[in-house]
Amino acid sequence: MTSSSPTTVISIITLIFYLTPTVHTLGGSAATISITYGSNTTICGIVAGQPSQPIQCWTNGHLFNIYSNISFQSIAGGRNILCGIRSTGSVLMCWNPNHYPNPTPKRLYYNQTVTLSQLVIGDTQICAINNNTKSNVDCWRDRETFSIQNGRFRSISSGLGFTCGVTLDNAEGIICFGVNSEVVSYIQGQFSNFRMLNIVVGGDHACGVNVYGYLICRGNNDYGKIDVPDHLQFEFSGLALGLNHTCALRINQSVVCWGSVGNVSDYFESIVAGLDFTCGLTTNNLSVMCWGEGWVRSESKLFGYEVPLRAVLPGPCVRSGCKCGTYIQSDSLCSGNGLICKPCDLSTNILAPPSPGSGSYEPRSLPSRSLRRGLLAFAIVGAVGAFAGVCTIIYCLWTGVCCGNKRIHNSVQPTINGAATHNASQLSNSSPVSRSSTIRRQASRAFRRQRSGTSSKHADREEEFTFDVLALATDNFSQENKIGAGSFGVVYKGKLLDGREVAIKRGETSQKAKKFQEKESAFDSELAFLSRLHHKHLVRLVGYCEEREEKLLVYEYMKNGALYDHLHDKKNVEKNSSVLNSWKMRIKIALDAARGIEYLHTYAVPPIIHRDIKSSNILLDANWVARVSDFGLSLMDSECEWAKILDTRVGPPDVNEAEAVELMAYTAIHCVNLEGKERPTMTDIVANLERAVSLCDHDSHGSISSGQISIISE
Known part of the structure; x- marks a missing residue:
C-alpha cells in the first residue's frame, strides 16, 4: 500500500488511537495483533502453539518472523515502528518492520524490578504503564519531547501528539498531556464531568466506558462517529476508533460499527482500527480478518479478508494469576508454557448503579447455633406482633377510626366526557x-x-439518576441541547438510554451564580411537590439527581415548548x-x-x-x-403593568x-x-x-x- 494507507496501534486494556495528516494509524483493544504504517502497511501478531511466543508479520504479500525464539506478551504499531514487551515485562524492544526480513532491534527499556504492562504508540510518543507505586507512566520518542504527567493511571491511550489516561488519584477522571495542546484541552474538557474506566483517543474524537458501564464518545462528529447506538450497561468490552468510524466489541464477541465503516458478522476476541478499516482476531480459528473501504484489495474490498498469518494468541501466556478464568485450550495455545487468562468484565471491579429496590449481595459467615436460636425466638415474637398490628390497621380502616371517616381525593380522576352544564x-x-x-x-x-x-395514571416511582447518566443524555450539557433558562438554572433536552426524551433542569453550580440556601430550598420544594402530584395538566417529574453538589430534576419532555x-x-x-x-x-x-x-x-x-x-x-x-x-x-419576578x-x-x-x-x-x-x-x-x-x-x-x-x-x- 501507499504511505497514506491507514493502520493501527494497540494496547492491552485500553484502545490506542493514532493519526497523522498524511499517513494514518488508529487504535484498538488488541494486545497480540498490531498494524504499522508508513512506507508499507504491516500487520503482525504473536504466534500461538509454539514453545515460545514470537512475532509473525505480513506485508506486501510476504510473511516474516521476528525473534522466533523469544516470547512476547504484547505488541503495538506506529509510523514505521513496531514495539513489543517481552513476556517478563522487563524489556521493551522496537523495530522498523520495513527492514524485513531481518529488522534491527532497539531496546528502549530494561528493568527487572519495575515491569511494564500496557503499551501504546502515538504520533510523537511511545508510552507504557509500569508497576511503580507513585508515577506509573513512562514515555519515549526519538524525535520530540513532551511533558509526562505525574500521577498514577488505570489505563492510557496515545493519539496525534498527545496521550490521555484514566487516573487512579482523581476519582476515575481523565488527564491528557502532549504537544498537541489544543486537542489536549478539548478532549480533557469534554470528559470533565465523567468518571471513566477506560479512554481511547484519536485525532479529533475519543470514546470510553464510564464507571456505570455506558459507552461515551466525544469530539468531532463527522460521519456520525460519536453517535453511540443504544446499548446496555457494560455491553462493550473493547473499542477500535478510526478517522471517521468507531467499532465496539460486545461481550458476546460480536462487533457493531458506526460512522464510515460497516458491520461484519463474525465473532472476535479483539479488534483494532485503521483510518477507514478495522481488523479483528476471530474467535473461530484465531485468524486476523480486516474489513472496510480502506482495506483495498481487488478481491476483498468492503468485505472481510483473512490475513495469512498463523493462529494468533488471544492474550499473553502467563504462569498463574487468572482472576476470571482461562481460555479453552490455553495450555496448548501456549505449548505448555503458561495459561491465557480470560479478560475480566469491566463490571467486576466497578458496580453499576443499583436498580430501585435492589440491594447488593455480600456473603457472610453463618451465625452460631445459640445465636440462631435467639434469632428464631425474636422472629416468632416479631411475627406475632406484626400480625396483631396488621389486624389493628385493617380494623381501623374498616370502621373509620383511624381516618375519622374522611376521604382524601387522590390525583387520579375518572373521565367525564361532554361539556359543562349551561345552568x-x-x-x-x-x-x-x-x-x-x-x-x-x-x-x-x-x-x-x-x-x-x-x-394521568400514577407514574412509577421517581427515579434517582446518576450525574453521568444525565450528562450522557444531554451530550455533556451541550449548548445545542439547551432549551431554556431561569433563576434556578438551565433546562436541557436529553435522551435517556432507554429512548425516553426528557427535559433536565440543572441548577447553577458556579459560586457567583448560585445562592446555595435558595437553591437548596427551591430544589427540595420542587421535589417535595412533584413527587406527590400526578395530573394530566401538570408536567410530570421523571426523576432527580443529587450528586457532587449537583442538583438536577428530570421531567417528561414537552415537544411543543x-x-x-x-x-x-x-x-x-x-x-x-x-x-x-x-x-x-x-x-x-x-x-x-x-x-x-x-x-x-x-x-x-x-x-x-x-x-x-x-x-x-x-x-x-x-x-x-x-x-x-x-x-x-x-x-x-418584578411586577409589570400593561395597559392592554x-x-x-x-x-x-x-x-x-x-x-x-x-x-x-x-x-x-x-x-x-x-x-x-x-x-x-x-x-x-x-x-x-x-x-x-x-x-x-x-x-x-x-x-x-x-x-x-x-x-x-x-
Whole structure:
C-alpha cells in the first residue's frame, strides 16, 4: 500500500488511537495483533502453539518472523515502528518492520524490578504503564519531547501528539498531556464531568466506558462517529476508533460499527482500527480478518479478508494469576508454557448503579447455633406482633377510626366526557363573585372534580439518576441541547438510554451564580411537590439527581415548548402562522392550565399556591395539551403593568366564538380583583372556561351581558 494507507496501534486494556495528516494509524483493544504504517502497511501478531511466543508479520504479500525464539506478551504499531514487551515485562524492544526480513532491534527499556504492562504508540510518543507505586507512566520518542504527567493511571491511550489516561488519584477522571495542546484541552474538557474506566483517543474524537458501564464518545462528529447506538450497561468490552468510524466489541464477541465503516458478522476476541478499516482476531480459528473501504484489495474490498498469518494468541501466556478464568485450550495455545487468562468484565471491579429496590449481595459467615436460636425466638415474637398490628390497621380502616371517616381525593380522576352544564347562576360585575355556593360546592366537589379533566395514571416511582447518566443524555450539557433558562438554572433536552426524551433542569453550580440556601430550598420544594402530584395538566417529574453538589430534576419532555414562545414568536405574524392563532385553541389552553391550577388549589394535600403562573411556565405537549410547570423553583419576578394586549394575529372571533371570548374576558377581570376574597375560585374559573370551550364547539342559544359571568351552580 501507499504511505497514506491507514493502520493501527494497540494496547492491552485500553484502545490506542493514532493519526497523522498524511499517513494514518488508529487504535484498538488488541494486545497480540498490531498494524504499522508508513512506507508499507504491516500487520503482525504473536504466534500461538509454539514453545515460545514470537512475532509473525505480513506485508506486501510476504510473511516474516521476528525473534522466533523469544516470547512476547504484547505488541503495538506506529509510523514505521513496531514495539513489543517481552513476556517478563522487563524489556521493551522496537523495530522498523520495513527492514524485513531481518529488522534491527532497539531496546528502549530494561528493568527487572519495575515491569511494564500496557503499551501504546502515538504520533510523537511511545508510552507504557509500569508497576511503580507513585508515577506509573513512562514515555519515549526519538524525535520530540513532551511533558509526562505525574500521577498514577488505570489505563492510557496515545493519539496525534498527545496521550490521555484514566487516573487512579482523581476519582476515575481523565488527564491528557502532549504537544498537541489544543486537542489536549478539548478532549480533557469534554470528559470533565465523567468518571471513566477506560479512554481511547484519536485525532479529533475519543470514546470510553464510564464507571456505570455506558459507552461515551466525544469530539468531532463527522460521519456520525460519536453517535453511540443504544446499548446496555457494560455491553462493550473493547473499542477500535478510526478517522471517521468507531467499532465496539460486545461481550458476546460480536462487533457493531458506526460512522464510515460497516458491520461484519463474525465473532472476535479483539479488534483494532485503521483510518477507514478495522481488523479483528476471530474467535473461530484465531485468524486476523480486516474489513472496510480502506482495506483495498481487488478481491476483498468492503468485505472481510483473512490475513495469512498463523493462529494468533488471544492474550499473553502467563504462569498463574487468572482472576476470571482461562481460555479453552490455553495450555496448548501456549505449548505448555503458561495459561491465557480470560479478560475480566469491566463490571467486576466497578458496580453499576443499583436498580430501585435492589440491594447488593455480600456473603457472610453463618451465625452460631445459640445465636440462631435467639434469632428464631425474636422472629416468632416479631411475627406475632406484626400480625396483631396488621389486624389493628385493617380494623381501623374498616370502621373509620383511624381516618375519622374522611376521604382524601387522590390525583387520579375518572373521565367525564361532554361539556359543562349551561345552568348557571348570575352575578353582577360590580359585585364580588358570590360565595353563597361554598357549602354546596363542598357537597358536590367529587362531581366537579370529575369535570376538571382526566388525570394521568400514577407514574412509577421517581427515579434517582446518576450525574453521568444525565450528562450522557444531554451530550455533556451541550449548548445545542439547551432549551431554556431561569433563576434556578438551565433546562436541557436529553435522551435517556432507554429512548425516553426528557427535559433536565440543572441548577447553577458556579459560586457567583448560585445562592446555595435558595437553591437548596427551591430544589427540595420542587421535589417535595412533584413527587406527590400526578395530573394530566401538570408536567410530570421523571426523576432527580443529587450528586457532587449537583442538583438536577428530570421531567417528561414537552415537544411543543412553552406557550410564551408561541405567543411572542417574531415569525408568527399571520393567522395561519401558528395553530394557536384561533380563539378556540387559546381558550382550550387556558382551560387546560386552569384545570392544573385547580388541582393544586383544591385537591392537592396540602393545597399548593404556585405563585408564578405565566406563559413561560405553561408547556405544550405533542398533542398541544397545556401543562403547568415550575413548582417552587422560580423566584418572584418584578411586577409589570400593561395597559392592554392587542394580538391582531388571532383576528375577530367567529359567531360561535364571540360569546366564549367575552365570557373568558370577564372571568379574567374578576381574577385580578384587588382583594383575594373577591376573586373566583379555580373551580369557578374551570367551570366558565369549560362553558367557553363548549360555546366554541356549538352555536350559542343565548347571550350574556357584559356585567355578568357564570359560576357553577349545584
